[in-house]
Amino acid sequence: MNGSPAPETTAPEATTLSSVIVVGSGPTGLLLAGDLAHAGVPVTLVEKRPRGVSNLSRAFGVHARTLEQLDARGLADPLVATGGTLTGLRLFRRLSLDLSTLPSRFPFLLITPQYEVERLLERRARELGVEFAYESEVVALRQDGTGVDVEVRRADGAVVTHRAAYVVGADGHRSAVRQAIGLPFPGASVIKSLFLADVRLAETPETVLTVNGAGDAFAMIASFGDGWYRVMGWNRRHEVADDVPLDLDEVKEVTRRALGTDYGMHDARWLSRFHSDERQAPQYRVGRVFLAGDAAHIHSPAGGQGMNTGLQDAANLGWKLAAAVRGWAPEGLLDTYQTERHPVGEAVLRSSGGLVRLARAHSPVLRATRALVSALIDGVGPARRKVIAQVTGIGYRYPAPRGSHPLTGTRVPDAALGTGRLYEALRTGRHLLVTPEPCEPPAGPHADRLTVAHWATPRRTTLLVRPDAYIAWASDSATPEAIEAALSSHLG
The missing domain is CATH 3.40.30.120 (Glutaredoxin)
Known part of the structure; x- marks a missing residue:
């Protein structure tokens, strides 16, 4: 499928070759590129931003299933050392989820900033020989029966054509790759105005994650373990556009309303507004082009599943692409990326969207519904275990052929x-x-x-x-x- 043509003012230079091009150097792209390189596949990782991992990222929670995937790469223990752990989550005051019962080597939620995940994954990718192309923006994409041409504009304005056997767009919710292959991104905004801030606190919260809502205000504070704290919140009575200026006084005021204190918040190094969408591409594959992470699906931050779901996409796709490039992939293997991961993305949209709608409940009927749902989950063991398994990622299973052993398609625990x-x-x-x-x-x-x-x-x-x-x-x-x-x- 053809993408939009490159600008006529700059002619493409000589074509360069690699077996797989990954667009986007966030956690999803870094894990995928590293896995491909580890399998002996030449990889070019194209990134629009300049080199340097941003420390102003939204994600901060790493769930058990993601830690298991990182353990299979020798990265879990170093990552755990960068943050703090939570063995329980409390939702809506009445609902508690005990993560210590997880059948995993990692029975907890790890609280650590996304840049720590990126740091480990980038170092691994470099050590394995991934070629990085920073300040390189995808401007066009064309594919045929043998490969994909990607036209990339560099910082100096020159346009370079890269050809690869396959291309993966891991370039976020505004994915240039997704747009180039003509895929829609249907959905809607679920929260019109959230704020994020990285701050220091004069008083230390009792736990590494503090969450509560009161009236029209909601706030969450997570410790990064290095003296900085991530604050996220919203004020239902003050929903404004993303570009409306945000100051620390507003963050403190909403936090006090939601949590009863602002913990002496000061020295903000970052303040930002954003809106939360629920969107999913109808297909994760078009020919030789694939989508992963936020390029394929985005959802509310409830449950902390965004980065985790993208990393699971990468873990699923990497070995399959490697098998295809090396010539031994069984027929239909690449198609299983869609059949296995698209339903998971859909399930995450439903669960995270349900959580945020319950959290924002303000009418008596919705609040009664929230209380009923919380009581049901809290009081019924199978329901509680199902919620925990879904939020942490350990409960997903993939389709298996009819007549298969019951374990086929399930996650394997450590042993x-x-x-x-x-x-x-x-x-x-x-x-x-x-x-x-x-x-x-x-x-x-x-x-x-x-x-x-x-x-x-x-x-x-x-x-x-x-x-x-x-x-x-x-x-x-x-x-x-x-x-x-x-x-x-x-x-x-």
Whole structure:
């Protein structure tokens, strides 16, 4: 599909080549580019901004499933060291979610600024050989049966054409890639006026995350662990455009109304307004072009699922693109990105939108509904566990063929293997075959696509685990022939 033509005033220079182009160097793009490079795929990461990770980002919460994905890359423990943890979340005063019960190595919400996530992911990407093209703006995109041409305007005004086998737009909610392939971004604003501020406090809150609403005001304060705090809030009686000036006095006043105190707020290093939309692209793939993260879906900040969902997109797509570039992807593998991730994005839109609508309830009927929903979730174990699993990301499962083992398509939890932990074994970036007893790695075409390990405890189930830590195939009584058939089906 053709995008808009490049400006006529500047002719494209000589074409440069790479196997995959990732547009956007936020967390989603950095994780994806690093995964591709780790798999031996040449990657160019195109970024409109100058080099340098911004410390003025919105996200600050990293959920358990994201930490598991980072653990499979050796990054979780360094990231946990940068922030504080919460083992419980309180919503609407009456509803408490106990994260300490999560069946995960990370039974908590990590509070750390997005720039710490970006710092670790950027360092990994550089070490793996990702080529960065900063101050480079996508101005046109064309694709054919063998590749994609991306025209990029550099800071000096020159337009350079990059050609790749595939392109991924991870370039945010105003995605130039999405616009170039002609995809709509339907949806609407759910909160017209939110504010963000990074401040210092004279008084320390009791927990790393403080949240409450009172009347027409809502405020949240999160500790970055370095003396700075992120404040987010809204005032229903003062919904204004994003470009209306914001000062610290307004932030303090709304915070006092919502929390009863402003904790001696001072020395704001950043103040900003924004509006919160709910939007999702109808397709995450058009030919050889894919969308991930905010380029594919945006939603309210309720539940802190935005950055986390984008990182899960990247983890799902990276190994599939690598398989396609290297020539062993089974037929239809790239199409599973849409069938697996689009429903998750849709579910996040529903859950985060529901939370923010309940939080903003002001009529007696809506407040009664909120109380009823809170009581139901708080008092019914399965409902509470389902909410926790969805918010933290550990509860999502992908479609499985009819007749598959019940574990197929589910997230694999960490477990002890004969040579270490399961998530440590996934750090090769390959599929992982886990068997009840030690066995020899299979010879032939699968050898360089597979890691083999065995359970450290008595288990009879054989698992084939995908690089994104979901179960591709399972059997409670696997024969060598069945294992070979599974490997041929999933590894080409």
